[in-house]
Amino acid sequence: MNTHSITWLNGQLLPTSQATVPVNDHGLLYGDGVFEGIRIYRRRAFRLQKHLQRLALSARAIALEIPLSSDELTAVIEQLIDAFPDDDGYIRLMVTRGEGPLGLNPKSCTQANIIAIADQLTMIAIDELQAGARLMVSSVRRLSADGLDPRIKSLNYLNHILAKIEANHAGADEAILLNAQGRVAEGTADNIFIVRNGRLLTPPCSEGALEGITRELVLQLGQADGIETSEQPLGVYDLYAADECFLTGTGAELIAVASIDCRSLPSCPGPVFQRLQQAFRRTIDQECGGIA
Incomplete structure (x- = not known):
């Protein structure tokens, strides 16, 4: 991972190596959550609103409430880009179901985790x-x-x-x-x-x-x-x-x-x-x- 990689995690900006979520997050336990990949070009998020709209629809389809509005998520992405040292890059925006007891029932997961990672991504050499x-x-x-x-x-x-x-x-x-x-x-x-x-x-x-x-x-x-x-x-x-x-x-x-x-x-x-x-x-x- 790029040493410049940074993460916004529930309101905190951290080096990605220091960002952690609980091991009983249902996103980890069951893949219960949604995500978007967003490109940064010249310090701007490309087609951000389309990505946020698709994220919202994915979340609605799996009955997952995103605790931030589209405007608030836009501010998160802008904050992350401001802190990211490179002009171009890639952001992985994730919303997990959050912490909960073992067992796949999401009923006891009361607070989703929002994670946004800024890094570099190359799909093919x-x-x-x-x-x-x-x-x-x-x-x-x-x-x-x-x-x-x-x-x-x-x-x-x-x-x-x-x-x-x-x-x-x-x-x-x-x-x-x-x-x-x-x-x-x-x-x-x-x-x-x-x-x-x-x-x-x-x-x-x-x-x-x-x-x-x-x-x-x-x-x-x-x-x-x-x-x-x-x-x-x-x-x-x-x-x-x-x-x-x-x-x-x-x-x-x-x-x-x-x-x-x-x-x-x-x-x-x-x-x-x-x-x-x-x-x-x-x-x-x-x-x-x-x-x-």
Whole structure:
């Protein structure tokens, strides 16, 4: 962890190494809580209000009361950025169910813990990033929406971690999870796009994909640039037959894909990806460019 990493914990700013929560926090015991990842560019939180809105909806979906308002959380993030030494970085904002007795019943957890960590995050090593990511289709299936709705960004990522372990063992950079029907859902920590015949395609959230904030922006940027976009179900064949493929996410930003299951893609980085990446950077400049 970066020695510059700092944490806001229930009103206190601390070096991350000194920030602690009780061992009987249900966020630790059961993954009972929600989180958001937020990018810092030029000392500004990118699309903060969209992240806070998604956090609030995730919390409401699991009947978790966040003890701070959206305005108060905004002030927390601004305080954290002011204390963080780097101009660019990443914030992990978490709300846990809080302390409670052993046993998964949350009824006795009376006070949620709010934790915000500012640090650096790199999803894929720089050399792989430049060459393009190597993907594999995981045998681990995405939990179905009728079991756990993918729009809930909860603290329990075991499903995705198992897929990531599989990718590590296979020597791949990232894994793609399919849903129970065998269609493409998402990566372990990112959404997936393909380009075929000039069209930009991504699975709808009903297929098991997170409602990604970067995903939404990329669709908007594509439409604004005259690229035909579509949210539609995709099979593994569609990944293999793609002209281009790339990943998106707050942590990932935009990452071009070089191969899927050892099948090289015709173009990496492809022309559509490069146009969208330039538009993405322009959006960051427009929204976060006021501070050097």
